Amino acid sequence: xxxxxxxxxxxxxxxxxxxxxxxxxxxxxxxxxxxxxxxxxxxxxxxxxxxxxxxxxxxxxxxxxxxxxxxxxxxxxxxxxxxxxxxxxxxxxxxxxxxxxxxxxxxxxxxxxxxxxxxxxxxxxxxxxxxxxxxxxxxxxxxx
Ligand SMILES: Nc1nc2c([nH]c(=O)n2[C@H]2C[C@H](O)[C@@H](COP(=O)(O)OP(=O)(O)OP(=O)(O)O)O2)c(=O)[nH]1
Numbered sequence: 001x002x003x004x005x006x007x008x009x010x011x012x013x014x015x016x017x018x019x020x021x022x023x024x025x026x027x028x029x030x031x032x033x034x035x036x037x038x039x040x041x042x043x044x045x046x047x048x049x050x051x052x053x054x055x056x057x058x059x060x061x062x063x064x065x066x067x068x069x070x071x072x073x074x075x076x077x078x079x080x081x082x083x084x085x086x087x088x089x090x091x092x093x094x095x096x097x098x099x100x101x102x103x104x105x106x107x108x109x110x111x112x113x114x115x116x117x118x119x120x121x122x123x124x125x126x127x128x129x130x131x132x133x134x135x136x137x138x139x140x141x142x143x144x
Pocket of ligand 1: 015016017036037038042043044045046047048049089091127128129130
């Protein structure tokens with residue numbers, strides 16, 4: 001008989017994402033394209049780490065590709081693991097504190113982008129894996 005309690009045998013997909021935070025502690029949220037998995041849910045921009053890349057290299061690459069922005073200093077935050085029905089992702093956030101909001105290029109991978117206050121996070125429908133990150137940001141000194 002199959003053991004339904006066994007750990008998933010599929011591999012963990014490593015994903016990096018950007019928490020851009022402005023001086024008012026507003027964060028940049030991006031909406032996934034409709035035709036992608038988790039379509040139209042909101043997330044932190046980023047993507048999968050390619051073979052041979054470090055997490056930080058992957059994030060810098062993704063953010064240039066998706067938003068046309070070159071990132072400055074980044075602080076790596078604790079990763080969260082989330083099990084979706086299509087696989088398990090390990091989501092690695094990096095914080096970028098900005099004095100002025102960067103001007104976004106034309107969106108290459110997203111349906112929309114907006115800056116929102118941390119305490120207004122529930123105005124958006126987030127990808128489930130992101131919720132622990134938002135909770136961590138709200139509790140943390142990072143947003144003080
Ligand atoms: N980028 C990003 N992906 C997230 C977040 N939260 C979350 O659950 N995910 C999931 C959605 C996807 O299953 C996976 C990332 O895939 P992606 O489609 O963004 O990655 P990618 O740009 O490398 O895409 P592709 O080349 O495979 O199309 O992680 C998040 O905050 N940012």
